[in-house]
Amino acid sequence: MRILILGGAGYIGSHVVREFLDNGAEVTVFDNLSSGLRENLFPEAAFVHGSILDYDSLRRAMSEGFDAMVHLAAFKAAGESMIAPEKYSVNNISGTINILNAAAETGIRRFIFSSSAAVYGEPEYLPIDENHPLNPENYYGFTKLEIERILSWYDQLKEIKFAALRYFNAAGYDPTGRITGLEQNPANLLPIIMEVAAGTRPALSIFGDDYNTPDGTGIRDYVHVSDLAAAHYQAFRYLEAKNTSLTVNLGSESGLSVREILDTARRITGKEIPARVAPRRPGDPAKLVASSRLARERLGWKALHSDVESLAATSWQVYKSADA
Template sequence: MIGGAGYIGSHVARELLDRGDRVTVFDNLSSGLEQNLFPDADGFVKADILDYAALKQTMQRGFDALVHLAAFKAAGESMLKPEKYSLNNIAGSVNILNAAAETGVRRIVFSSSAAVYGEPKYLPVDEAHPTEPENYYGFTKLEIERLLGWYDRLKGICFAALRYFNAAGYDAQGRITGREQNPANLLPVIMETAAGIRAEMQLFGTDYDTRDGTCVRDYIHVSDLAAGHAAALGYLTEHDRSLTVNLGSESGVSVREMLDAARRLTGKPVAVKTAGRRAGDPAALTASSQRARETLGWSARHSDVETLVKTTWNVYRHSAEPKT
């Protein structure tokens, strides 16, 4: 599990452990947290994907598959620091693929992104939609998918590329409490503002061609996302055939709608400062998950707005409680 101490990775690790799989986590803890590691995992390797020797040495232990979640993911930052995203996301993924090929790991579940699609030409977006990323982060994800395709053809490594939309929420049982470090995604930013960690948050763009002028996104609960990763791993194990599939809730929530829900459910005002649009932000993006239903037997079960907000606030609200 590469990136298994991060926000999404820890939920995927928990899902796999709950299903009886043996999991080893490989993470440099640049954004992951030790508190997101589980004692019932097989082990933890603190190392970086740019360290090829560490990747190879770890994979030589013998694994049936690997899950790759180790990527920088802030779309706005990627437009300002493409060199950072090139090095980690693309060069790091080449290291992972080469180490897998050298050590005989023949199945990879890759956390890709809906950012590969860019501005949607139709909604909901399905897997046949043109891939024309509008931010550099999305470009790196698409390049990794292309690399996976070549390694499938040339090295026999089958893969599942999971194009997921906006991950949000936390484990409903409260087993994962490590907050994202320096989050850029909407819901944790709202929660930090509600909890008083931030004085205010920025709302980027109020003049989009949407129902309330703010961006509309397909939010998927991280536990649904974890179940999708586990289902993809099962598919690769059973079929030995590569797959590219969307994981989404198939419904869109606007920034204002998420803000309104957060204010209602937390009882906090959530101060907002309006700002201009961010480069590379499509107005609306919602998924078709028909292929996931048909091939993986997967559907989003926890991705309603109330569950997203409540499970996230359960983690952040402690920061808002008065200190005694």
């Protein structure tokens, strides 16, 4: 089992690499280290320093022969995507076309894609399943949706079978502490809370406390990054066995509010974690929760570490070193 993981030095990517290594795979990481970290690389995995915008380097790496590839080499900041769409067009869309063309040329026929719940946009019903209308509200989500559509065509025309995994909110760290690289400039709730706890950020902003939720703060579906990583391996096994493409949600199916996560983090870290209420952000829904029924049925996937205690505790075991 030889696997090429594009973006394997990043936060999610390093956990995916670890999952494949733990299952006996021979792994090569391809990463330009623009946001990935050398400290997230494992000595038992080969490393190629390269960009998905460099077709020749992609083709050379792929020509070594792989049973599948995993693509996590996308820009992912939704806010930035609305300011710099050209950056996201070039990297996310053009870069993925390079990857697919190189895969077609070198004979790689299994493709696992890091997609996003951002393809759905404003929820029309809950929980969100794969039949929910696709109407992204930011350009990042648009790029993920366009890539899914391109994948469908390459499935038909080049016989590249894909698994598009629509993540909800990734959080947490490897429970055994093998991955310690901190996210750079995080925009998600839990790493921001951890930065405040570690003293590298002054306070948390809670964007709205008057939503129609039990405690007034927004509710989101958080899924542990190790659970996400397991889904990538299970998706590879599915493609290997079925030779059929699929698209599935990956979420815990249990919404957590901002205050619930904050209160848990305060208890686990023993830190005050200052927080202030700020105005709602435009377009933020009160609640977002996934249905992951299809992932359970097709992949046998379960969210094993996605409870609030595990999310906070595994994050703090990494961030507390910054507080030392």
